[in-house]
Amino acid sequence: MLCLIADIKTYVPAVGGMVSRCREYQIEGEAHEAELVLNDALYRYELWPGMNENDVAYMESGAQFYVKLLNFDGLMLHASATIIDGEAFLFAGQCGIGKSTHANLLKKLFPNSQLINDDKPALRRLDGKWFAYGTPWSGKNGININTKSPLKAICLLTTRRDRNNIQVADPLRAAAGLISCSTGRGTRERILKLAPLIDHLMKEIPIYEMDSLADDTAARMAYNTMKMG
Amino acid sequence: MKIKEEYVLQSIADKWIVIDTNSKSVNFNKVLALNASGKFLWEKLEEGMKSDALVSALIKQFGIAQATAEKDVDKFIQELKDLGCMDNES
Numbered sequence: 172m173l174c175l176i177a178d179i180k181t182y183v184p185a186v187g188g189m190v191s192r193c194r195e196y197q198i199e200g201e202a203h204e205a206e207l208v209l210n211d212a213l214y215r216y217e218l219w220p221g222m223n224e225n226d227v228a229y230m231e232s233g234a235q236f237y238v239k240l241l242n243f244d245g246l247m248l249h250a251s252a253t254i255i256d257g258e259a260f261l262f263a264g265q266c267g268i269g270k271s272t273h274a275n276l277l278k279k280l281f282p283n284s285q286l287i288n289d290d291k292p293a294l295r296r297l298d299g300k301w302f303a304y305g306t307p308w309s310g311k312n313g314i315n316i317n318t319k320s321p322l323k324a325i326c327l328l329t330t331r332r333d334r335n336n337i338q339v340a341d342p343l344r345a346a347a348g349l350i351s352c353s354t355g356r357g358t359r360e361r362i363l364k365l366a367p368l369i370d371h372l373m374k375e376i377p378i379y380e381m382d383s384l385a386d387d388t389a390a391r392m393a394y395n396t397m398k399m400g
Numbered sequence: 401m402k403i404k405e406e407y408v409l410q411s412i413a414d415k416w417i418v419i420d421t422n423s424k425s426v427n428f429n430k431v432l433a434l435n436a437s438g439k440f441l442w443e444k445l446e447e448g449m450k451s452d453a454l455v456s457a458l459i460k461q462f463g464i465a466q467a468t469a470e471k472d473v474d475k476f477i478q479e480l481k482d483l484g485c486m487d488n489e490s
Contacts, residue, residue, distance in 0.1 A: 346412045347431040350419065359408055362421045366410035373413040 173200045177293040177304040178319065179243055180204055181236065184211035187228030192307040195317040207243070209235045233291065233308040241364040245295035249352040250325070252292035252303045253277050254285040258323035259303035260397050261292065263352045268328045269385050271312075276390035289314045294322060296368065301376055324377045324397035325349075331382035335389045337396045340380040345373055348380070401477075403445050407485045409434065418442070418485065432483060437462060441476050451477070 172185045174196035182205035183193050202208075214231040222230070237247040250263035251274035262273040274286050290310030292303050301322040309315035327340055327348040340348070349369050350362075372378075377400050383389040406422040416439045418432035434442055440461055444454055451473055458469040480486050 342413045342415055343417070343431050343433055346415065346417055357421065359406065359421045362408055362410070362419055366408075366412055366419065370410075370412045 172197050173202060173205060174198060174307070176207075176236070176306055177240065177243070177245055177295055178297075178302075179207050179240070179245075181207045181209065183209050183232060183307075184228070186211045186214075186224070186232075188225035189228050189232055189307065192229070192309075192313065195315075196307055207236070207239050209239075229308070236306075236308065237291070238361060240293060240295075241361060241368070243295065244297070244368065245293055246353050246365060246368050247291045247293050247306065247308070248325075248349070249290070250292055251289050252287045252305070254287055254303075254318070254320045255281050255283075255394070257320060259287070259292075259320040260323055260394065261303065261325040262328055262393075263325055263348070264328035265351070268330070269332075269383065270328065272385050273326075273328065273383065273390060273393065276385070276387060277394060280387065280390050280394065285316055285318070286314055287316045287318055287320070294372070296371055296375075299375070301372065322376055324379060324400055325372075326379045326381050326393055326397060327352075329380055329382050332384060334382050335384050335386075335392055337379050337381040337383075337392055340378045342373065344380060345378040349373070349378070401445075401450070402448050402487045403442065403480070403485055404487055409439065409442050409446075416442075418483075420485075432479075432485075437472065438476060441473065445477075445480075 172183055172193055174181045174183050174193050175198045176196050182202050183189055209232050214227060216227050219227045248263055250261045251270040252259050252261050253274050262270045264270055271289050277284055287305040288309045289312055291306060291308045293306050295302050302319050303322045304319045305315040305317050353365055381393060408419050408421055410417055410419055416434040444457055454473045455469045
């Protein structure tokens, strides 16, 4: 099926759970018009023992998309992306660090906010400006909205959870954090494409690091600080 | 003795950072950032330059004393070995 994902005409094989996940992204057109092609003949079922076909199609199509996205000045970040007043606020970090929790706290504070992706939003740099996009790859809960918004700031959640504190991220920790949250790592060739993007991202978008109690105060603190940009 | 293929040096946010491209996740505590002389040595090592030549190159490039250069090169190579960035064949 032909989809528009992160403003890229993408061919997604109509296999497994991707049919329903991609419905919101589907556009009129023929497969040959695609700029980015995902190939189900290359899905590595043997890599995911015990997973059903739906899950394998999800993982493998995502894996192909984020590698190819690097060719379009884009990357996928392991993050929760929320739009508030037309700008995207991201909480990034490893699994279980509290990304969704913080997105939910924002939702409570700002009922008009939109959670556009709770797992792997896409970021693209277009004419020197960064945008966050919803994608069909949105984790277990599947929460995603097919929309785009200028990227305001990224907050890296730390493992420290005994206080609320947000600060401009130390550049080395920010670089390490962003690379480890990026989904296109794994080979030399990919890192050589990813690193210049991360370089731009760090120079053009405010990156924060936050120790968080994951309460209302934390969410307000994160929003107020990130908003200042 | 050479730097392993899977380690790359990249400029990110005005820092020279060594990235392990094989690693599943980048360890926050183990990111190696290099200064100007570290970057210089890294690039020479990538070309396969040996210790003696590295010392001479460092002296030529930065105008430092022989003893200092020897110490710097030894220390740098040891650090890379500790991090596992070096192939052991000599």
